Structure formats: C-alpha cells, structure tokens
Amino acid sequence: WYWIPFLIIAPGLGALLLWFYRRQQQGQQARTRQLREELLRDLHDEMGSKLAVVNMYGALLQDQLSPGDLEKTGPILNKLLGASTDLYQSMQDLQWMLDPEKDQLRHLLYELKAFGQELLSPTGAVFQETIELSPDLLGQKLPIHYKKNVLFLFKEAIHNTAKHAGATEAGLQVWSTVDHIHICWWDKGGAKPPLAIQGNGYGLKSMQARAEKIGAALKFGHDSGGTQVRLRWPVGILLREEKSVS
Incomplete structure (x- = not known):
C-alpha cells in the first residue's frame, strides 16, 4: 500500500518538473536574445563609428596629398583603406549573425x-x-x-x-x-x-x-x-x- 501515494503524487510531480524545465529554457532563451541585442548595439555604436572615422580621414588625406607624395604613399594608403573596408564588412557580417530578427x-x-x-x-x-x-x-x-x-x-x-x-x-x-x-x-x-x-x-x-x-x-x-x-x-x-x- 505504501506505493499508492507515490502513484498519486508522481504525475503531478513530473508535470511540475516539466513546467520548471520549460520556464528555465524560456528564461535562458530570453537572456540569450537580450545579450545578442546588447552586443549588436555595442558593435554598431562603437566599432561602426570608429571605422567610419578611419575611412573618412583616410579619404581626406588621399585628397590632400600632392601627386609626388601620392606616388610614394599611395600604395600604403590604399592598403590602409582596404583593410579598414574589409574590417567594416566583417563587422557588418557579425552584426547580421547576432541580429535575432534575421x-x-x-x-x-x-x-x-x-x-x-x-x-x-x-x-x-x-x-x-x-x-x-x-x-x-x-x-x-x-x-x-x-x-x-x-x-x-x-x-x-x-x-x-x-x-x-x-x-x-x-x-x-x-x-x-x-x-x-x-x-x-x-x-x-x-x-x-x-x-x-x-x-x-x-x-x-x-x-x-x-x-x-x-x-x-x-x-x-x-x-x-x-x-x-x-x-x-x-x-x-x-x-x-x-x-x-x-
């Protein structure tokens, strides 16, 4: 007879454990989504603005160099601008991957x-x-x-x-x-x-x-x-x- 109470309680206990598990999973998913959104904003605000400034000053410098200076430093400046552009594209890819709406x-x-x-x-x-x-x-x-x-x-x-x-x-x-x-x-x-x-x-x-x-x-x-x-x-x-x- 001692196992009869267990049979009565077990289904309810199982349902309660399942409810707690699902709530925990939902909470974890919500925290993960919030973290992704925060990282997304940080990337946009910090990295995006700084890379835009690098590109802007690089382009201004390129415009102000004389033909003689440009011949000497042009290849280096082009590599700098190219690396900045590649880094910006990598940041865009990372933003896209983190975006929970995509x-x-x-x-x-x-x-x-x-x-x-x-x-x-x-x-x-x-x-x-x-x-x-x-x-x-x-x-x-x-x-x-x-x-x-x-x-x-x-x-x-x-x-x-x-x-x-x-x-x-x-x-x-x-x-x-x-x-x-x-x-x-x-x-x-x-x-x-x-x-x-x-x-x-x-x-x-x-x-x-x-x-x-x-x-x-x-x-x-x-x-x-x-x-x-x-x-x-x-x-x-x-x-x-x-x-x-x-």
Whole structure:
C-alpha cells in the first residue's frame, strides 16, 4: 500500500518538473536574445563609428596629398583603406549573425543573394537566382553557428568566382528533396576553376570544415562549362536546431 501515494503524487510531480524545465529554457532563451541585442548595439555604436572615422580621414588625406607624395604613399594608403573596408564588412557580417530578427533561412539566402549581386556587378557577369523551398522551410530559424558557417562558406565561393573565374554567368540555386536542402553556387564561362577548388588549398579545406560543422555534405564540380559548389543539408538537423532556438 505504501506505493499508492507515490502513484498519486508522481504525475503531478513530473508535470511540475516539466513546467520548471520549460520556464528555465524560456528564461535562458530570453537572456540569450537580450545579450545578442546588447552586443549588436555595442558593435554598431562603437566599432561602426570608429571605422567610419578611419575611412573618412583616410579619404581626406588621399585628397590632400600632392601627386609626388601620392606616388610614394599611395600604395600604403590604399592598403590602409582596404583593410579598414574589409574590417567594416566583417563587422557588418557579425552584426547580421547576432541580429535575432534575421535568424530565418530566408534571411540567410537573401544575404547570399545580395553578396553575389554586389561582387559580380563590376565583373559584368549575369547573376541568376532560383529558390524552390516551401514557406515552412524558408521560415525555419537557424542558430548563429549555422548562419555563420553557411554564410562564410558561400562567400568564399562567390569571392572566388568574382576574382578568379572570369565567368559570364553565375547564380544561386536552392531546392529541397524529401530529406535534404540543397544550396548550389555555380558559374559558367570561366576558363579554369577558381582557386578554392584547385588541389587542397586553404579555401577548399576551410569550406569543407564549415560544412562538417553543421553536419552537411559539400561537393565541388568543374567542367568546360563552369564550376559548382554544392551543399547538401539534412532537413532533420535543421528542424531539430529550429526547436532549440525557437
């Protein structure tokens, strides 16, 4: 008979423990979101303003140098301005990754599209985009490490197309099968594969490492028509991660 009270109390105790666990999870998510928003504001207020000042004074100095001085110091000044611009872009990427309002898969794909258009515009290559995903998949939330690794993986691919491929066309293609999401960056018209897929260089290893960190498979392809960088991402992983950040 002594176990009868336990049978009566156990369901209520289990429900109470589950309630406490869920409240703890919600509190942790709220604290994480608040921290991300604070870091986002700090980055914008501190780093953004300081980098803007560096660029402004660098440009003013460049304008005020005489032709003789510019010939001597121009290359150094250009490197300084270039490094400042790169640092500013890195800060923008970090801000985007921290922004809790841009955690959905659709935001990641939009960022890749915008970067591709920006880098290809000076080359004259035609940019194309094909996204065939359901609204549910497009609305899935991604943890920061997913956003970071996919963003930087394809930024590397896009950068190599713009800098090395000599392509006439390039684009982003995204679709889903039963168990996977597929993201492909491709280019056409290049005379040779971009450096990222030649041999076992740092670019290739870095991209493969990023794919492994999110449980995805990465493949490279090149033929006379151009180059493809294909990421195959298990939908199950994406759905599990979405529950952990929602």
